[in-house]
Amino acid sequence: MTPNASSAPSRRSFLASSAVAAAAVAGGMPLLAACGDSNSGSRDGTTSGKDAKKILPAYVAGNVVVPDIPARNGSAVGFTGKLELSALKTSVPKPLGKGGKVTIMSPFWGSPPKSDNAYYKAMNDVIGVDVQWQNQDGNTYEQKLGAVLASSDVPDVVVVPGWNMNGKIPTAIISKFADLGPYLSGDKVKEFPNLAAIPTDAWQRSIFGGKLRGLPMPSPWAPSIVPLYRQDIFDEEGYEVPKSCDEFMALAKDITNAKARRWACMDMKWTAFQAFGVLSGSEKPLGWNMADGKLIYRIETEEYLEALEWSRKLFEAGVVHPDSKMGKNAPDPGPKFAKGEFLIYPNNISQWWSRTAEQAVSNPDFKIWGMDVWGHDGGNPAMWAEQPAGIFAFVNEKASESVVREVLAVANVTAAPYGTKEYMMTNYGVEGTHYTVKDGVPTKTDQGNLEVLNAYVMVASPAATIAHPDFPDVAKGQVEWQQRMGAFTKKSAFYGMQITEPSRYTNLSNDFEQLEDDIVRGRKKISDMQQAVSDWKSKGGDKLRDWYKQILDENGSAAN
Template sequence: MTPNASSASSAPSRRSFLASSAVAAAAVAGGMPLLAACGDSGSGSGEGTTSGKDAKKILPAYVASNVVVPDIPAKNGSAIGFTSKLDLATLKTSVPKKLGKGSKVTIMSPFWGSPPKSDNAYYKGMNDLIGVDVVWQNQDGNTYEQKLGAVLASSDVPDVVVVPGWNMNGKIPTAIISKFADLGPYLSGDAVKDYPNLAAIPTESWQRSIFGGKLRGLPMPAPWAPSIVPLYRQDIFDKEGYEIPTSCDEFMALAKDITNAKAKRWACLDMKWTAWQAFGVFSGSEKPLGWNMVDGKLVYRIETEEYLEALEWSRKLFEAGVVHPDSKMGKNAPDAGPKFAAGEFLIYPNNISQWWSRTAEQAVQNPDFKIWGMDVWGHDGGDPTIYAEQPAGIFAFVNKKASEAVIRDVLAVANVTAAPYGTKEYMMTNYGVEGTHYTVKDGVPTKTDQGNIDVMNAYVMVASPAATLAHPDFPEVAKGQVEWQQRMGAFTKKSSFWGMQITEPSRYTNLSNDMEQMEDDVVRGRKKISDMQQWISDWKSKGGDKLRDWYKQILDENGSAAN
């Protein structure tokens, strides 16, 4: 469910895109895979990973929840889906008794928007439900990494700190290992059964929560099926008789047919993210996912022919004049929604959460508006090869100085926030207090003005249920989203380091800093493919080849997740 989700935008970089999507992701009860460039190991330096037999000793037992049965079960890495209206009278109870023992727990978390007053009815209601006195230290999500670095470098660390994967840079991964508690004694194996909603979190999401050889994170699960969808104006397609393309050549022909610059209509925004999928390029959403074994050699995504072919095709779209001028100027982010609604462009790739958010935005003032998701095509007209995304990307950590009482009360919080859709605990976590924060009419919950102030991205950041898509206001969108994930998931492969939480050595941290800028320069015609080839050659000599050897050692020691 996406209560009051802030819409993601077609931003010019992966990191800014992911950060702008964070609220929407959190609100979708499991949300989306997010950038996580760093992680764990059993070594003192924090480099490497923990998997295989070592991980199995650490991981919680998986016990599926039977409290609520989804309308559409997960398949091929998809979220679970709910397409029925909401009936408050039939909501289930997943936490029959308070597990909290009344500890005061301080939680620092990123927050987008204006934080509510600390004594608001939502915080009071959640704390009463859990039996814990949670005190929020909300920090500006846009500058969170700097705040995080400063706090983790100090001796004054809150009881719980939320760390999104895209903020795991610099010294933060090392600090995670040195500052935060091992939750294994409370959650590994059958111990997790004391917290049934945590036991129902998928094992692969817990695997991602191992840092420094210990289970330290409480995860926000995500689908590993693709999250980037080529979104399009189905209403205009139907009216004009446009057909969904099944190859890159067909897309180009369609784009030329749609575009009429004099009439202020272009086919699309920058299609680079879809090009990665169409040409079968290894995932760029996280550094380790970009590596994969090819014909017995470990290869990085930028070294492949498919990578250059995807850039070249994306460049040709700009060259043909079918891309909206805003994309060329890097102005995608602020104007994507209104200009898409106005029909200035008909196609753009973005996070699946926008399928719902754009629908909700236009429902009243533009009833004919219909956004839908295209199936990704193989560049040559065959089936695509898409690479899986990580099954968790935001984590909550507990201060290693916390007492057992505080740790257990944090787990009591997480056991409520991880309650599945269709339960009283889920409604409280995501919507607040009925009557005060939301009302329900015809099975559709709607936030009140107070709900839009109080019930924002706080408790949802602690832990979440298995990735879920449910939009009682637009059930056809939830159905469309889950079925799209399932169809695309059938063409999705797991690359060699999928599911692992990996920390690269700090000496390689800045190795790829200029890569996205080079990509954009090539796609927009400011640089040539040969310039990118030279950049790749320099990347190898500056450390890329040595980084390959480092990753290969991890692979030799831990085995591959590829299938």
């Protein structure tokens, strides 16, 4: 077990990158437009420009630990050395907690540990707060969340992942949770140095209803979907990484030998969207941008159709592994990728490390690496930034000042940077009990695997971090890939804004992903997509455009 490939564990970082987190608010008011009293219905609040500056915490870069690779172009920070426990720094010299009790409801994947386990006890001692966990099944969390927020019995802290902000949950966030601005805005955050070191973009994403309500889990805004490939086989066969879509097609035909059970790739649609410069599909607001004086949605662009057509041609040419024809129901690609049945597939950057770790012992010659995304015509790619935070913790509006301060004491520990004692405690637990270190590589014990799971990291996290003491070359490769691709990445109009679409538009775009897959696999035609876009416009797309344009007119654009 190594430190996570980002500030969030890989399971969640993958979910965050692939889930559509935008959702509905009854009545059609965007979250960023409500201000003042949360129930006032006022429309003069914003999450951008000078009004946001009054709300946002001051940014004070941490100086306790210096990363080996600083963040650049929206990347994570990187650490490429072995872990030396004797060299760990202290970022919280004394507990800020006053011994009070705080209840936290959070999603949990797996079997929650007993409430009095050694990890929880050790963390609470470091923080100075008695945290009581109310863990809920992450797979059904949204239903539980809705029920709790509709009741009068709301815990002190509630964690809400972006992909669960559906139905009435966004409006409940505004009405049920506290404004943290009085404790964190401006220089006030300096009382909590690890929170002050969280990037400003992540805090901006934490403004709901015109007020700073969330404690964020930061993410890199550089692209997270990487065309992963078998570098060992490429080197052995003399294949070269392609630099255009035509070169990719030629390479794919060269690689493919169906009789020998080798195909070039899996479905390359996600990479095609990057190569052709298609606006992001990871969250609905990110799919909108200004072009030639008009606000357009990603499905209306020529680039979108061109990316689908190129992806379709790959299937038509027979270079795509047969499993990909099953679409979403295709099995885990890992085993067949390891066997060399296909050599390229696009996926979340976290798989760069996880595939490496899987094969390290049984397949020592195995080497996975990330291709740089190419521009479709051989030029530079034109990619779009992802949101800088996707999971948030909120404090009950009815919480007393003492409880709010206890929560911030928790967050100041969980947001400690990599290389500190607090980070190791948060992510690994107690040395000897929950993990051991050999040759600079921490490994969780059986007890650690049972107890040190998606808990405290959900309250707040440090700036996105990549650190793999077992495979430092992979950590370096991941961060440098983000930095190279981040140089070709732009922020679209609604980047960093916390926006929720009106309920009447909630399902308007739901069928496009399935239609994309049908077109790519030859079951539908490009003309079917053109008709679907026309229908989308008449069924509400044009009105939704006007709704987004009003937000843009009132708040300005984040585009650069």
